[in-house]
Amino acid sequence: MFLSLWNYLKGYVIVEVSGYTLEKFMNLAIRHQNTFWNIKRKDGKIYLSTTIEGFKRLKPYAKKARCRMRIVEKRGLPFLTFRYRKRVMFSVGVFLFIGCIYLLSSFVWLVEVQGCERLNETEVIETLEESGYKAGRLKARLNLREAEQKLINTYPDIIWTGIKFEGTKLVVEISESVPKPTIHTENAPCHLVAKNDGLITYIATDKGMPGVKKGDTVKKGDILVSGSMQLGDEGGSLYLTHAKATVKAKTGYALEASMPLETVQKVYTNRVSTKCDLRLFDLRIPFLRSHTKEQYDDYDEVITVKQFKLTDQFPLPFYYEKEQKVEYTPYKQPIDEESAKEKLYGTLYDALLKKLGDEAQVIYHEVVYSKDDNKLVAKLQAIVEEDISEALYLTPQEMMPQSEVEGENE
Amino acid sequence: MKKEKSDKKKEWILDMMESFEIPKETVLDVPIISLVGDREIVIENFISIVEYGDEVIRLKTQCGEFTIEGKNLEARSMDSEHIQIKGKIQALSFGNRG
Numbered sequence: 001m002f003l004s005l006w007n008y009l010k011g012y013v014i015v016e017v018s019g020y021t022l023e024k025f026m027n028l029a030i031r032h033q034n035t036f037w038n039i040k041r042k043d044g045k046i047y048l049s050t051t052i053e054g055f056k057r058l059k060p061y062a063k064k065a066r067c068r069m070r071i072v073e074k075r076g077l078p079f080l081t082f083r084y085r086k087r088v089m090f091s092v093g094v095f096l097f098i099g100c101i102y103l104l105s106s107f108v109w110l111v112e113v114q115g116c117e118r119l120n121e122t123e124v125i126e127t128l129e130e131s132g133y134k135a136g137r138l139k140a141r142l143n144l145r146e147a148e149q150k151l152i153n154t155y156p157d158i159i160w161t162g163i164k165f166e167g168t169k170l171v172v173e174i175s176e177s178v179p180k181p182t183i184h185t186e187n188a189p190c191h192l193v194a195k196n197d198g199l200i201t202y203i204a205t206d207k208g209m210p211g212v213k214k215g216d217t218v219k220k221g222d223i224l225v226s227g228s229m230q231l232g233d234e235g236g237s238l239y240l241t242h243a244k245a246t247v248k249a250k251t252g253y254a255l256e257a258s259m260p261l262e263t264v265q266k267v268y269t270n271r272v273s274t275k276c277d278l279r280l281f282d283l284r285i286p287f288l289r290s291h292t293k294e295q296y297d298d299y300d301e302v303i304t305v306k307q308f309k310l311t312d313q314f315p316l317p318f319y320y321e322k323e324q325k326v327e328y329t330p331y332k333q334p335i336d337e338e339s340a341k342e343k344l345y346g347t348l349y350d351a352l353l354k355k356l357g358d359e360a361q362v363i364y365h366e367v368v369y370s371k372d373d374n375k376l377v378a379k380l381q382a383i384v385e386e387d388i389s390e391a392l393y394l395t396p397q398e399m400m401p402q403s404e405v406e407g408e409n410e
Numbered sequence: 411m412k413k414e415k416s417d418k419k420k421e422w423i424l425d426m427m428e429s430f431e432i433p434k435e436t437v438l439d440v441p442i443i444s445l446v447g448d449r450e451i452v453i454e455n456f457i458s459i460v461e462y463g464d465e466v467i468r469l470k471t472q473c474g475e476f477t478i479e480g481k482n483l484e485a486r487s488m489d490s491e492h493i494q495i496k497g498k499i500q501a502l503s504f505g506n507r508g
Contacts, residue, residue: 022462023459023460026459026462026488027458030458030459030489031458032490033489033490034489035488035489036488036489037485037486038486039485039486039488040484041462041484042464046462
């Protein structure tokens with residue numbers, strides 16, 4: 001493969017040798033450091049390939065062996081350049097082409113982000129764009145390390161990023177950090193407060209001073225179990241602890257949802273108008289427009305953008321944009337009230353369960369439907385038994401010993 | 411008679427070489443022939459070409475005349491030291507010392 005390429009660049013000739021002592025000719029030639037390849041024998045003649053210099057050396061051997069030599073074909077770059085030596089513009093074009101390719105490939109034509117899971121890719125691209133890392137910039141002008149630092153500084157979720165060029169692509173690889181787990185400190189003093197209004201149905205205290213008992217009603221934010229406890233039986237000083245308890249209460253929920261009793265169905269007609277643009281940066285070159293001729297009242301717009309690519313790694317700054325308008329006729333269709341009710345009930349109940357979490361139990365629920373100009377409104381009332389305790393950590397001031405506060409008062 | 415003597419001498423050298431584990435072809439001027447299936451044959455260290463055709467190729471070597479028979483034989487490359495032949499090889503043989 002490489003040898004044949006080398007031969008092509010150096011140029012070679014295919015020679016026809018005829019005569020009676022062809023073997024003698026070959027022996028003579030080989031012995032004097034000549035190299036042949038693709039030697040074929042056909043009808044008493046030998047066709048062989050040899051280098052240009054080698055061919056010039058062959059003449060005396062042919063004479064000695066009484067053979068005749070004739071060049072059948074000249075192949076290779078030297079012959080080609082010789083043939084085109086007078087066509088100046090052609091060679092100019094060749095160099096211009098190579099120059100253009102080189103010039104175009106020294107720009108960035110596409111920014112690609114990999115490894116985004118929680119972050120938004122377009123957001124990352126926009127951030128890069130703000131600091132000048134965007135399509136159309138010279139590769140040599142961009143400081144990638146700086147861009148990496150900038151990304152890390154902007155997004156705390158990124159723990160590592162690697163930016164590199166792949167052809168004319170700017171590839172941004174991102175590693176996101178693992179989300180920080182919420183740390184439950186078992187020792188920090190806290191109160192347990194109510195998350196919601198409710199009626200206490202069950203309370204079991206592990207640690208702390210219970211402030212409520214079964215049957216009490218509480219409001220949101222009320223202290224259920226206090227973290228400050230008395231030392232000893234009576235009159236001891238207070239000390240702070242991490243309150244821990246299971247407090248269940250009946251709470252009420254009200255959710256509302258609505259849906260229209262009519263849907264609009266799109267029945268597509270077969271009429272489509274397309275508009276094609278060739279885009280170079282912001283310059284648009286239209287080459288197919290049937291848009292302007294027809295006006296549709298109702299239509300969906302479908303836009304397809306395709307970037308031209310030399311190879312996968314060499315995207316070019318040309319885009320092909322296809323804008324299609326697909327016409328449809330809208331049909332209003334009434335929905336059966338029963339099925340609408342069922343659907344609303346389903347969504348409401350799902351929403352309730354999602355809000356509650358796993359451990360809560362729905363004790364009672366009721367849905368009221370009402371009609372409001374072509375809309376069905378559903379209201380869900382539910383009574384739920386759930387754990388309503390929520391830890392409220394004490395601030396450092398609250399944690400100060402009580403006596404000191406008293407001292408200040410005096 | 412003289413030939414036999416030189417043969418014996420060669421045999422002796424060969425034995426010596428074997429006991430020293432030196433590659434034989436470095437000392438003796440024998441050809442090295444390597445085959446790739448029945449499609450390709452490379453002969454190194456030959457003396458000259460005796461006959462060249464697309465069914466028979468005969469080479470003069472130190473061990474006598476080496477004959478390659480086959481079909482569509484064609485030398486892919488050739489220089490003073492080695493010759494590479496491709497084609498359907500059917501028979502290889504050593505003939506009398508020329």
